[in-house]
Amino acid sequence: MRWKAFDYLSTAVIFISANALILLVCFTGWQVxxxxxxxxxxxxxxxxxLLLILFVTLPMAAVGLRENFHLGIGYLVELLPVRLQRWCEIFNAFVLGGFGMMMIFGSWPLVKGTWGRDIPLIGLPQGLQYAPLMLSGALITAFMLERIWFAIKTTETDEKS
Incomplete structure (x- = not known):
C-alpha cells in the first residue's frame, strides 16, 4: 500500500531526473x-x-529507497519470521528517516551560507550545490514515514487476524 500523492511525487522526481540526465548528456556532448x-x-x-549530477543522483536515490531497489540487503531479514521482518522494516525505516532528517538539517547551513555566492562560470547561487542534499533528505524522510505508516498498519492488521 502506498499514498497516491507520493506516487505522483516519485513519478515527478523520475521525470525531472530523466530530463536532467538528457540535459547532462547534451552538456557533456557539447563540451567534447x-x-x-x-x-x-x-x-x-x-x-x-556537476550540478546536474547532484540533481539527478540524490533525489533518485531517495526514490530508490522508496521502491526498495537502493541499498537493500534483505537476505538475513528474509530468514526471520514474518512478524520480525515487519519490525525490522519499521526499524530500518526509522534509521533511514533519521538519516534523511540529518541530511536536511546538516545541509541547511551549507545552502544558507553559500547562497549569496555564485558558482563560477555559470552564475547560479552556490547554495544550489547543497540544495539536492536537502531535497533528497526531505524525500527520504517523507518516503520512510510512508513506509512506517503502512508497516505499522499491516502489523496491526496481522495481529488482529
Whole structure:
C-alpha cells in the first residue's frame, strides 16, 4: 500500500531526473564537441554538468529507497519470521528517516551560507550545490514515514487476524 500523492511525487522526481540526465548528456556532448572539433572548450559545461549530477543522483536515490531497489540487503531479514521482518522494516525505516532528517538539517547551513555566492562560470547561487542534499533528505524522510505508516498498519492488521 502506498499514498497516491507520493506516487505522483516519485513519478515527478523520475521525470525531472530523466530530463536532467538528457540535459547532462547534451552538456557533456557539447563540451567534447567544443574541445575536439571547435578547439574552443566551453568552460561552463563542466560546472553545469556537476550540478546536474547532484540533481539527478540524490533525489533518485531517495526514490530508490522508496521502491526498495537502493541499498537493500534483505537476505538475513528474509530468514526471520514474518512478524520480525515487519519490525525490522519499521526499524530500518526509522534509521533511514533519521538519516534523511540529518541530511536536511546538516545541509541547511551549507545552502544558507553559500547562497549569496555564485558558482563560477555559470552564475547560479552556490547554495544550489547543497540544495539536492536537502531535497533528497526531505524525500527520504517523507518516503520512510510512508513506509512506517503502512508497516505499522499491516502489523496491526496481522495481529488482529
Amino acid at each position: 564537441w567544443g574541445r575536439y572539433v571547435l578547439n574552443d572548450t566551453p568552460t561552463w559545461t563542466e560546472k553545469a554538468a
